[in-house]
Amino acid sequence: ELKVEQNPLFLSMQEGKNYTIYCNYSTTSDRLYWYRQDPGKSLESLFVLLSNGAVKQEGRLMASLDTKARLSTLHITAAVHDLSATYFCAVGTSGTYKYIFGTGTRLKVLA
Amino acid sequence: DAGVIQSPRHEVTEMGQEVTLRCKPISGHDYLFWYRQTMMRGLELLIYFNNNVPIDDSGMPEDRFSAKMPNASFSTLKIQPSEPRDSAVYFCASSAGTGLYEQYFGPGTRLTVT
Secondary structure, X not given: OOOEEEEOOEEEEEOOOOEEEEEEEOOOOOOEEEEEEOOOOOEEEEEEEOOOOOEEEEOOEEEEEEOOOOEEEEEEOOOXXXXXXXXXXXXXXXXXXXXXXXXXXEEEEEO | OOOOXXXXXXXXXXXXXXXXXXXXXXXXXXXXXXXXXXXXOEEEEEEEEEOOEEEEOOOOOOOXXXXXXXXXXXXXXXXXXXXXXXXXXXXXXXXXXXXXXXXXXXXXXXXXXX
C-alpha cells in the first residue's frame, strides 16, 4: 500500500529565508504533484513531476523528483508572506488514476 | 471554462438527516474524484469514476455513504443518515485522464452535522 509522508508538518520561517519541504513515498510511482491550499480554500495545482530528475520552478518555489530515492522536495527561496499556506504533495499510484496525498506542510512566513 | 462546480458550499444539518452534495466536473474530463478533508485524517479519496462508472470505492467509509454519476456532467455524494463525525470539507475533482493526469479541484462543500 502506497504511503506518503511529508515533513515538516509545520514550518514557521522568516521572510527572506530559504527552506525545503520533503515528500517521501513508499512504493514505485512515476507521477508526483504539488498543491497549495490557502485557509478555507480549495487546492491549487503548483507542479507536476513525471520523471526521475524532473525539476520545475515557478517564482520562489522549485520542485524536484528523485524516483530512485522515492523523494520529492519543494524548495522555497527568499520566502515572502504571500507564500503562507499549506502545501501538499500527492503521489500517483501505478496502474490507476488515484493520488495518495501527503499530510500537508503548514507554512507560515513571518514578516 | 468555469472549473469544477460544487454545491452547496456550506451545509449544516442535524444528525440523522440525509445530505446530498453535488458536483459538476470540467467539461471533457472523464475522471471524477470525491475527497474528504478533516484535520484528523487529512485528505482522503472516497471514490472515483471513469466515464460515469465507479472504479474504486474502497475509501467510502461505510454504507451510509453512496455516490452516483448519472451522466458526464453531474455527480452526487449522499450521506444517509448523517452523523456528527461526517463533518468535514468534501471536495470534488476532475481529470482529463491523459497527459499529466492532473486533477482539478472544486471549491469544496463544508458539511457540519450537529
